[in-house]
Amino acid sequence: MRITGARVIVTCPGRNFVTLRIVTDEGVTGVGDATLNGRELAVAAYLREHVVPALIGRDPARIEDTWQYLYKGAYWRRGPVTMTAIAAVDTALWDIKGKVAGLPVYQLLGGRSRDGVTVYAHANAETVDGVLGEVARLVDAGYRAVRVQTGVPGLATTYGVSAGGTPYEPADAAVPSEAVWSTRRYLNHVPSVFRRIRDEFGPQLMLLHDVHHRLTPIEAARLGAALEPYDLTWMEDPVPAELQEGFRLIRRHTTTPIAVGEVLTSIWDCRQLITEQLIDYIRATVVHAGGISHLRRIFDLANLYHVRSGSHGATDLSPVCMAAALHLDISIPNFGLQEHMPHTAETDAVFPHGYRFADGYLHPSETPGLGVDIDEELAARYPYRPASLPVNRLEDGTLHSW
Numbered sequence: 383m384r385i386t387g388a389r390v391i392v393t394c395p396g397r398n399f400v401t402l403r404i405v406t407d408e409g410v411t412g413v414g415d416a417t418l419n420g421r422e423l424a425v426a427a428y429l430r431e432h433v434v435p436a437l438i439g440r441d442p443a444r445i446e447d448t449w450q451y452l453y454k455g456a457y458w459r460r461g462p463v464t465m466t467a468i469a470a471v472d473t474a475l476w477d478i479k480g481k482v483a484g485l486p487v488y489q490l491l492g493g494r495s496r497d498g499v500t501v502y503a504h505a506n507a508e509t510v511d512g513v514l515g516e517v518a519r520l521v522d523a524g525y526r527a528v529r530v531q532t533g534v535p536g537l538a539t540t541y542g543v544s545a546g547g548t549p550y551e552p553a554d555a556a557v558p559s560e561a562v563w564s565t566r567r568y569l570n571h572v573p574s575v576f577r578r579i580r581d582e583f584g585p586q587l588m589l590l591h592d593v594h595h596r597l598t599p600i601e602a603a604r605l606g607a608a609l610e611p612y613d614l615t616w617m618e619d620p621v622p623a624e625l626q627e628g629f630r631l632i633r634r635h636t637t638t639p640i641a642v643g644e645v646l647t648s649i650w651d652c653r654q655l656i657t658e659q660l661i662d663y664i665r666a667t668v669v670h671a672g673g674i675s676h677l678r679r680i681f682d683l684a685n686l687y688h689v690r691s692g693s694h695g696a697t698d699l700s701p702v703c704m705a706a707a708l709h710l711d712i713s714i715p716n717f718g719l720q721e722h723m724p725h726t727a728e729t730d731a732v733f734p735h736g737y738r739f740a741d742g743y744l745h746p747s748e749t750p751g752l753g754v755d756i757d758e759e760l761a762a763r764y765p766y767r768p769a770s771l772p773v774n775r776l777e778d779g780t781l782h783s784w
């Protein structure tokens with residue numbers, strides 16, 4: 383069997399997605415997600431101009447060799463564009479291998495390590511009363527873990543919180559929009575939110591919170607200490623991960639578990655965080671961390687240091703990525719949680735899939751391969767629409783994180 387072609391498909395059924403379909407001479411095809419939120423066309427161009435020509439004639443069964451070829455064959459290695467492109471190829475090749483073997487991909491990864499994949503949902507609202515209602519709705523729907531975000535009093539908007547009860551989508555304009563941020567207001571507000579939620583829902587519900595890289599290490603330490611009475615499953619992205627030593631200071635001051643990694647793209651990016659046990663959950667994802675092959679390496683390293691998985695799974699990742707993530711999630715020994723934001727009906731129609739949600743768990747498809755596809759004819763009805771993630775400024779105008 384040989385690769386005879388590969389198509390890069392860009393579509394926007396409510397938001398932008400990039401998908402790679404690899405075609406073989408025996409008619410077996412595979413799909414991989416290549417979506418990089420806000421920079422989709424950069425990955426599409428990288429695939430079309432540099433990767434696809436190099437795939438023609440290769441043996442699709444040689445997944446590891448192809449991964450190394452695409453990684454080591456580029457003098458300028460790593461980075462989100464390159465690793466997302468490699469991920470698309472790797473994921474599509476695993477899809478092909480599963481179809482050829484007649485097995486779902488998780489069986490090729492060693493089989494099940496659990497019966498289902500525990501997922502967490504998003505509860506966000508502009509007010510505390512509003513978010514209490516959202517948590518109740520998700521608990522009634524069967525979720526066992528909920529990420530909680532609210533608006534901050536005194537701020538017009540807050541990243542991670544939808545306006546007016548609409549579904550949350552942060553990429554909101556062709557040119558990045560700007561908002562105002564106040565760390566002081568935020569730090570004074572968040573602990574009171576979780577006190578209300580614990581009082582309302584008791585100790586069993588797993589609660590999470592995303593800081594979105596907004597704090598310094600000492601500010602993050604203060605927040606973690608303030609949240610300890612409310613037993614969070616994790617505090618996500620408390621500080622930017624570039625200065626990994628900063629997590630040492632957070633660790634010295636709080637026992638609130640830390641989750642980091644959705645913007646990390648390789649095992650080298652998260653090596654120190656894992657080997658020094660500076661985090662509790664690694665949130666790297668299939669599409670941005672080099673595909674199933676490379677993310678499994680990251681999770682294997684994490685397992686040695688008592689760090690569990692907690693992969694990113696927002697709606698900026700297509701159902702192709704979610705399908706791939708579930709096959710990996712259900713097979714690894716150190717699984718923690720999987721993020722789950724349901725896609726729109728339009729997205730689900732473009733990407734028909736076999737995974738399903740039941741009683742707080744997602745279950746991967748049992749069909750050979752990943753159990754997901756893309757309807758190219760339907761995808762063509764949704765042309766690309768430029769959309770960028772917003773930026774924040776402090777009240778004095780200083781550019782800040784999200």
